[in-house]
Amino acid sequence: MKRAFDRSEYQRRLDALQARMAELGYDAMLITAPENTYYLSGYLTKAVFTFQFILVERAGQPFLFTRQMEIANAERASRDGLIASFAVYQDDEDPLEAAAKTLTKRLAPGSTVGIELASWTMPAAKARFLAEACDRLAWKDASAIVDRMRLVKSPAELKIMREASRLTGLIADKAVAATKAGRTENDITKAVMVEMLESGSEYPGSWPNILAGERTGLIHAAWENEPIAMDDHVMFEVTGVTHRYHAPCLRTIMIGKPRDEIRRAAEVVSKAHAAAVKAIAPGRPMSVINEAAQAVLSQYALNCRFAKRSGYTFGIGFPPSWGAQWQIGLNSVIAEPLAVGMTFHVVLVGHFPDGRAIGFGETVALLDSGPESWTRGGFFDAP
Numbered sequence: 001m002k003r004a005f006d007r008s009e010y011q012r013r014l015d016a017l018q019a020r021m022a023e024l025g026y027d028a029m030l031i032t033a034p035e036n037t038y039y040l041s042g043y044l045t046k047a048v049f050t051f052q053f054i055l056v057e058r059a060g061q062p063f064l065f066t067r068q069m070e071i072a073n074a075e076r077a078s079r080d081g082l083i084a085s086f087a088v089y090q091d092d093e094d095p096l097e098a099a100a101k102t103l104t105k106r107l108a109p110g111s112t113v114g115i116e117l118a119s120w121t122m123p124a125a126k127a128r129f130l131a132e133a134c135d136r137l138a139w140k141d142a143s144a145i146v147d148r149m150r151l152v153k154s155p156a157e158l159k160i161m162r163e164a165s166r167l168t169g170l171i172a173d174k175a176v177a178a179t180k181a182g183r184t185e186n187d188i189t190k191a192v193m194v195e196m197l198e199s200g201s202e203y204p205g206s207w208p209n210i211l212a213g214e215r216t217g218l219i220h221a222a223w224e225n226e227p228i229a230m231d232d233h234v235m236f237e238v239t240g241v242t243h244r245y246h247a248p249c250l251r252t253i254m255i256g257k258p259r260d261e262i263r264r265a266a267e268v269v270s271k272a273h274a275a276a277v278k279a280i281a282p283g284r285p286m287s288v289i290n291e292a293a294q295a296v297l298s299q300y301a302l303n304c305r306f307a308k309r310s311g312y313t314f315g316i317g318f319p320p321s322w323g324a325q326w327q328i329g330l331n332s333v334i335a336e337p338l339a340v341g342m343t344f345h346v347v348l349v350g351h352f353p354d355g356r357a358i359g360f361g362e363t364v365a366l367l368d369s370g371p372e373s374w375t376r377g378g379f380f381d382a383p
Helices: 007-024 034-041 067-081 097-104 126-134 143-151 157-176 185-199 213-218 260-278 285-298
Strands: 028-031 055-058 063-067 084-091 110-115 138-141 208-214 233-242 246-252 309-313 329-333 342-350 357-367 368-374 378-382
Touching: 007 028, 007 055, 007 143, 028 034, 028 143, 034 055, 034 143, 055 097, 055 260, 063 067, 063 097, 084 157, 097 185, 143 185, 157 185, 157 233, 157 246, 157 357, 185 208, 185 233, 208 378, 213 233, 213 285, 213 357, 233 285, 233 357, 246 260, 246 342, 260 285, 260 342, 260 357, 260 368, 260 378, 285 309, 285 357, 357 378
Parallel strands: 028 110, 063 084, 110 138, 246 378
Antiparallel strands: 028 055, 055 063, 208 233, 233 246, 246 357, 309 329, 309 342, 342 357, 357 368
16 A cells, blocks of 8 residues: 555654653653554554554654554565664563563653643553553653644645545445335445445445434444434434544435424534634634534524534544544533644534434545635435
């Protein structure tokens, strides 16, 4: 598989991190989050459940520590010059003991080391073991440093996300075409999976959410072969994936004549979503996105409930989520400033008392020209 970016792109990212480390007084950073490992080094494996990390020091290329089973990946990254060197542990070794020995050899006593304590790949027991085994190092929580760097996408990243968005459109259109009364959730899923493969998409960080009728309110559930009834609706959330970059959309499909309150809510949600996208502008706090959506929703007496956030930041994704670990939820208290190059899944979901739900979500990029929707979400009538 061809690398997503040339070496200059990876070097730019590494230089930015090392400059930030110098500001913070870090001598090294131990990075385990797969999104961040991939972002900095291009090191790619589906085995994100394996204990592995890259070690970034103040100067030079990253050092990779991984399982012996991944040695071909490690050798490839080394040949490409994206890591300086690597070490592997065998399956009859304790990964943490091997890691502690490696870190003790590489880092001078008294070194200040950042560690991603909030990562699911660095649970408390592992972090505690490393801190105790390497007690001559000064450990600092550096959970969100790389993730915040990834908020603003480079032109090369945006180009890849545009391609992922194109794939999303193909996948979502096939899902709409497969949505008919008398079919099932599994029929839609089959259409999604086939198009995902035929379009050239990679596997997503999470399964497609495909829900019919009373199950639509479950939001993040997978398909269960639920039949599609006339005068009901289906909701699905899908994404294309290119070089691990995602671009989701959420569509609600009306079959026949769903009840009036669903149609009415769909009209209002469409207006609220448009207002949320329009509010995205450089320098404004991210909170304006949700505030704009809520301002529209509050004008109508709808018989459904809405979450107090209107989406999240995203880009690179690995299982178990395409939204990454430290995504920023677009609620009304987040003060992070918007900047050109940021990408969002702007998504609104309304729940009805009977358990059903409707939703509208699109991938939106903030460009010099303003916000652009790159995927087509919203409300559709079944063919």
